Amino acid sequence: MKRALLILAATQLTACAAHNAHIVELVPPDVVDGADRVAPLVDEAFRALVDDGPDALRNDEVAMAVEIDDVDAAFAADGALLEREELRERIEGQLVDLLGDALTTRTVDAAELRLDVWLLVDMGRIDAVSLRVACLLTHRDAPRETLAYGESHIETFERLRCFGCRDDFFGDTGTRLRNESRSGGVFLLGTGYYYGPYHNHYHSPRSTYTRVRN
Amino acid sequence: MAPPLESMPRSVVLAILLLVVVGCTSPRAHGPAADDRYPSDYVIPRAFYVGTRVGSTRLRGDFDGRTQVVGPDTIDVPDAGTGAATAFAVGYTKHGRSIEVVYTRANYDELETSSVALNALYALRANERVQPYALVGLVFPWATLDDASTDGMAIGDADLRSGIGLQLAGGVAWMFGQRVALDLRGGYLWQEFSEAEGVAGSSGSIDDAVNGSQFELSVGLTFFRLLRGGR
Numbered sequence: 531m532k533r534a535l536l537i538l539a540a541t542q543l544t545a546c547a548a549h550n551a552h553i554v555e556l557v558p559p560d561v562v563d564g565a566d567r568v569a570p571l572v573d574e575a576f577r578a579l580v581d582d583g584p585d586a587l588r589n590d591e592v593a594m595a596v597e598i599d600d601v602d603a604a605f606a607a608d609g610a611l612l613e614r615e616e617l618r619e620r621i622e623g624q625l626v627d628l629l630g631d632a633l634t635t636r637t638v639d640a641a642e643l644r645l646d647v648w649l650l651v652d653m654g655r656i657d658a659v660s661l662r663v664a665c666l667l668t669h670r671d672a673p674r675e676t677l678a679y680g681e682s683h684i685e686t687f688e689r690l691r692c693f694g695c696r697d698d699f700f701g702d703t704g705t706r707l708r709n710e711s712r713s714g715g716v717f718l719l720g721t722g723y724y725y726g727p728y729h730n731h732y733h734s735p736r737s738t739y740t741r742v743r744n
Numbered sequence: 745m746a747p748p749l750e751s752m753p754r755s756v757v758l759a760i761l762l763l764v765v766v767g768c769t770s771p772r773a774h775g776p777a778a779d780d781r782y783p784s785d786y787v788i789p790r791a792f793y794v795g796t797r798v799g800s801t802r803l804r805g806d807f808d809g810r811t812q813v814v815g816p817d818t819i820d821v822p823d824a825g826t827g828a829a830t831a832f833a834v835g836y837t838k839h840g841r842s843i844e845v846v847y848t849r850a851n852y853d854e855l856e857t858s859s860v861a862l863n864a865l866y867a868l869r870a871n872e873r874v875q876p877y878a879l880v881g882l883v884f885p886w887a888t889l890d891d892a893s894t895d896g897m898a899i900g901d902a903d904l905r906s907g908i909g910l911q912l913a914g915g916v917a918w919m920f921g922q923r924v925a926l927d928l929r930g931g932y933l934w935q936e937f938s939e940a941e942g943v944a945g946s947s948g949s950i951d952d953a954v955n956g957s958q959f960e961l962s963v964g965l966t967f968f969r970l971l972r973g974g975r
Contacts (some may be wrong), residue, residue: 739815739940739950741806 562659562687565607565617568649571682572621575647575663576628583667583678592629592643592667596622599651601704603659621649621663643677644668650705652684660686660707706738786919787871788837791968793844795833797929799962801850802826803857806954813950817942819893819902821954827852829960835863837968840870846881850958854892859885859935861911875917877927883909885935893942900943904954909935913960925966933958 580587596618605612612620625647645667652660664681684707802825809823827850835844842865850857863881885907893902913931920926936955941947 738948739813739819741950741952741954742812742814743806743810 562603562605563607564603564605564659564661565612565620567661567685567687568605568617568621568663569624571649571661571663571685572624572647573628574682575665575680576625578680578682579645579665579667579678580680582680587629587643587667587678592645593670594622594625594629594645594647596625596647596649598649599704601651601653603651603653603704617649621647642670644670650707652707653704658686658688660684662705662707785921786873786875787839788922788968788970790838790971791836791922792971793833793835793837793842793966793968795835795844795964795966797829797831797833797927797962797964799829799831799929799960800826801829801958801960801962803850803852803956803958805956807855807956811954813902813904813940813954815940815942815948815950816946817893817902817940817944819889819940819942821904822852822854822889822892824852824855824956827857829962831962831964833863833964833966835865837865840867840875840877841865842867855887855889857885857887859883859907859909863911867917873919875919875925877915877917879911879913879915879929879931881911881913883907883911883933883935885909885937887937893944902943903941904937904939905941905947906939906949907935907937909933917966922970923968925968927964927966928962929964930961931959933960 598614598618598621600614605614605617607620625645629645645665647666648664650662650664652662662682662684665679666676667678668675669677804824806821807824809821811821813819813821829848829850831846831848833844833846835842837843842863844863844865846859846861846863848857848859848861861881861883863879865877865879867875867877869875887904887907889902889904891899891901893900911931911933913929915927915929915931917925917927934955934957936953938950938953939947940950940954
């Protein structure tokens with residue numbers, strides 16, 4: 531394994547040396563203190579959802595689905611890196627605590643209600659990572675009708691990376707987050723949320739570049 | 745140099761240019777048409793023309809070696825410096841007002857730019873041997889940056905596309921009868937590129953488009969073909 535890592539490191543150095551305009555930061559790229567920032571966002575988004583539909587969670591079974599933007603971000607917590615799946619479980623566990631007795635089942639087919647939760651990650655800016663959590667509650671029999679919606683504010687913090695090696699841009703740059711809330715316009719269209727316009731709305735249909743001045 | 749045009753929507757810039765073009769090419773009761781009362785050997789009532797020009801051009805703005813375009817590929821926008829430009833034009837002129845389509849190619853050390861432009865020209869003294877003129881043009885540029893992009897492994901050319909620009913220029917033309925003109929022109933072109941493609945072939949839009957300010961000094965040779973009934 532060490533041999534493989536050495537080869538990988540040497541390849542990166544070769545790319546850097548051949549590319550003479552790089553400014554290489556002396557910090558690990560793409561390591562963000564994400565997990566500690568996510569928890570308050572989950573709480574805020576869920577509280578907003580409860581405020582939006584105070585009766586929706588009463589006396590109903592709730593299924594839950596947690597999704598994290600598929601971007602090449604590493605989330606750090608407690609001095610260690612979290613894989614995306616581990617972070618998803620953390621968020622789910624936090625929501626289980628918040629839902630309390632309402633979470634009687636986690637089987638989607640059996641539950642009356644479905645709670646979809648997204649951790650949206652915006653790495654469109656070269657020097658920052660932005661996070662937002664959004665929650666959507668729908669009924670099993672009417673998945674396109676919104677019962678309640680809540681979202682957190684956008685948390686933005688500095689991202690440290692190798693400037694020239696684009697090591698954090700091999701994949702998607704995530705959801706393009708904007709400061710304005712999307713809780714109104716998206717759902718008034720009546721076109722649903724999950725699998726649908728919400729993601730389409732945020733994701734650029736084509737890969738996007740960012741201009742950076744050194 | 746950052747002209748206020750950068751803050752204007754493209755549709756506004758386009759509308760202004762169309763107004764200028766229409767204004768420069770429509771018949772008017774005054775201005776150069778008054779030269780008809782003083783016909784000379786240099787008046788060109790109506791004519792098609794073709795022209796070629798060569799010149800020196802300097803490209804600045806984001807083309808100063810300090811700009812990167814980062815996305816699926818990383819693109820280093822090189823320091824363009826000074827390059828050589830060649831152009832070919834076809835146009836129509838009437839009493840000192842002209843409209844032309846121009847293809848221009850400029851070669852720099854580490855990149856090439858090309859453009860197609862729609863220009864409107866206005867000669868101040870269309871009946872004299874020496875004719876000062878002004879030019880405004882809408883430009884659609886694109887560029888190829890040599891070995892400027894990498895996907896982490898491979899290194900290769902990058903392209904900047906979906907460009908739009910506005911050029912302003914002035915010059916002096918020397919007429920050799922009604923058939924040939926030689927001119928000297930100095931101009932400024934502001935342009936921006938809103939799409940990029942790197943070595944991996946990942947094409948995408950650019951947040952906060954790459955822009956370039958271009959200064960050009962050139963000489964041109966134009967050949968006119970007079971049209972009948974154009975007195």
